[in-house]
Amino acid sequence: GAVVSQHPSWVICKSGTSVKIECRSLDFQATTMFWYRQFPKQSLMLMATSNEGSKATYEQGVEKDKFLINHASLTLSTLTVTSAHPEDSSFYICSARGGGQFDSPLHFGNGTRLTVT
Amino acid sequence: GIQVEQSPPDLILQEGANSTLRCNFSDSVNNLQWFHQNPWGQLINLFYIPSGTKQNGRLSATTVATERYSLLYISSSQTTDSGVYFCAVAPRETSGSRLTFGEGTQLTVNP
Numbered sequence A: 001g002a003v004v005s006q007h008p009s010w011v012i013c014k015s016g017t018s019v020k021i022e023c024r025s026l027d028f029q030a031t032t033m034f035w036y037r038q039f040p041k042q043s044l045m046l047m048a049t050s051n052e053g054s055k056a057t058y059e060q061g062v063e064k065d066k067f068l069i070n071h072a073s074l075t076l077s078t079l080t081v082t083s084a085h086p087e088d089s090s091f092y093i094c095s096a097r098g099g100g101q102f103d104s105p106l107h108f109g110n111g112t113r114l115t116v117t
Numbered sequence B: 001g002i003q004v005e006q007s008p009p010d011l012i013l014q015e016g017a018n019s020t021l022r023c024n025f026s027d028s029v030n031n032l033q034w035f036h037q038n039p040w041g042q043l044i045n046l047f048y049i050p051s052g053t054k055q056n057g058r059l060s061a062t063t064v065a066t067e068r069y070s071l072l073y074i075s076s077s078q079t080t081d082s083g084v085y086f087c088a089v090a091p092r093e094t095s096g097s098r099l100t101f102g103e104g105t106q107l108t109v110n111p
Helices: none
Strands: A004-007 A010-013 A019-025 A032-038 A044-051 A067-073 A076-081 A090-097 A106-108 A112-116 B004-007 B010-014 B019-025 B029-037 B043-048 B052-056 B059-064 B069-074 B083-091 B105-110
Touching: A004 A090, A010 A019, A019 A032, A019 A090, A019 A112, A032 A067, A032 A076, A044 A067, A076 A090, A106 B029, A106 B043, B004 B083, B010 B019, B019 B029, B019 B083, B019 B105, B029 B069, B043 B052, B043 B059, B069 B083
Parallel strands: A010 A112, B010 B105
Antiparallel strands: A004 A019, A019 A076, A032 A044, A032 A090, A067 A076, A090 A106, A090 A112, B004 B019, B019 B069, B029 B043, B029 B083, B052 B059, B059 B069, B083 B105
16 A cells, blocks of 8 residues: 555656656655655755645745746646746656644655656 | 754675664754665655664664764665665754755675
């Protein structure tokens, strides 16, 4: 149980275009999901917390107008990278807490590798 | 925010060897997880262990919450164990289990 599905697994786009990444909890409901970004040879950094039915909470330094998050249902959160530039090329991973319990582990999707040309 | 330090940063082993990875954290936590990131970027959830000891096959983990550290033991290592091992924690005073990751340990197991 507690499977998080992320789509697409990789995407290549041209500079200036927008890209949408989907994160789904397949067998549980997730009122909260988390979006992380990982640059090569680095650790995962939290970008934002996605809350179902309300605005996302962004970490310091993350542009909310560039990284649009929508959490319209209890099983789906989307991250849209708007007007992508080469420096946005990175590995984006979402996660959700399995079972919704405060003291339960977070489960991660398989990630999306974004390359902006 | 909470600080998470992992050691060693890099580790090279011969197949069959044992190893211990360490994770120190700077504050009380209500969530601690160990992950293995494979070469394709997938994060494999190894342990959810905010305290105590757990074992899963050749892997085991111990968290001493009062002393703010956790250890991951890998026994009889195999080449498929290669990859990056991350420790991630959520501070006790926060809600929603926002995990902060350490910098990871890059493990290479040679045949």
